[in-house]
Amino acid sequence: MMDPAERKMRFVYAIRSKGVTDARVLGALEKIDRGAFVRGIFAERAYEDMPLPIACGQTISQPSVVGLMTQALEVSPRDKVLEVGTGSGYQAAVLSLLARRVYTVERHRRLVREARAVFEALDLVNITAVTADGSHGLPDQAPFDRILLTAAAEDPPSPLLAQLRIGGIMVLPVGQSDTVQSLIRVRRTEDGLDYEELRPVRFVPLIEGLGQE
Numbered sequence: 001m002m003d004p005a006e007r008k009m010r011f012v013y014a015i016r017s018k019g020v021t022d023a024r025v026l027g028a029l030e031k032i033d034r035g036a037f038v039r040g041i042f043a044e045r046a047y048e049d050m051p052l053p054i055a056c057g058q059t060i061s062q063p064s065v066v067g068l069m070t071q072a073l074e075v076s077p078r079d080k081v082l083e084v085g086t087g088s089g090y091q092a093a094v095l096s097l098l099a100r101r102v103y104t105v106e107r108h109r110r111l112v113r114e115a116r117a118v119f120e121a122l123d124l125v126n127i128t129a130v131t132a133d134g135s136h137g138l139p140d141q142a143p144f145d146r147i148l149l150t151a152a153a154e155d156p157p158s159p160l161l162a163q164l165r166i167g168g169i170m171v172l173p174v175g176q177s178d179t180v181q182s183l184i185r186v187r188r189t190e191d192g193l194d195y196e197e198l199r200p201v202r203f204v205p206l207i208e209g210l211g212q213e
């Protein structure tokens, strides 16, 4: 068994080799223990650069993809961030080290419950996890400086675009599920919205309504 320091060094190195170069993002990935967000037989693979199954038939994203999305979001310390698709809570935890406040929304209440327990255990006090259909955003807390979706929609949901502050950035995968999706970045300017296509990705679909458990 590798010692934890070497394991962590290799973990960060693998992520860096996939194009994550932002020092703050790499620092956050180094600090947040991915092993805390993966259970059972998959826990031992937490430090490999691959997606892994979590409860409710969902997945925790590949760490290099978490890094690339976080980097693309250009988060600064004063930002209020909305994440749609809490899943394991790993992405929200990484964001919480870079932002002022993170709201994360998930349609499965079980995942929200489990993620909250991990946030508490890691003493991440600036994250609020909410059970809701994130395609409607979080109108009570809007506007947001940054919005990140970790589930793929066919198009950027318009309620989310409406909840993005001027100067704000939204990063999301778009496309049909099970085909190639594109990670896109949307910037809200004074004049409207600028779209940029970043890279091909593959995410679970954004599904309307609440989950069964």
Ligand code: SAH
Residues within 6 Å of the ligand: 058, 059, 060, 061, 084, 085, 086, 087, 088, 089, 090, 091, 092, 105, 106, 107, 108, 111, 132, 133, 134, 135, 150, 151, 204, 205, 206, 207, 208, 209
């Ligand atoms: N960010 C997660 C990975 C999430 S996988 C992590 O770091 O582990 C995508 C998640 O989006 C799944 O948990 C899925 O249940 C959730 N999801 C899908 N559609 C949703 C919706 N409309 N509202 C909120 N969450 C949704």
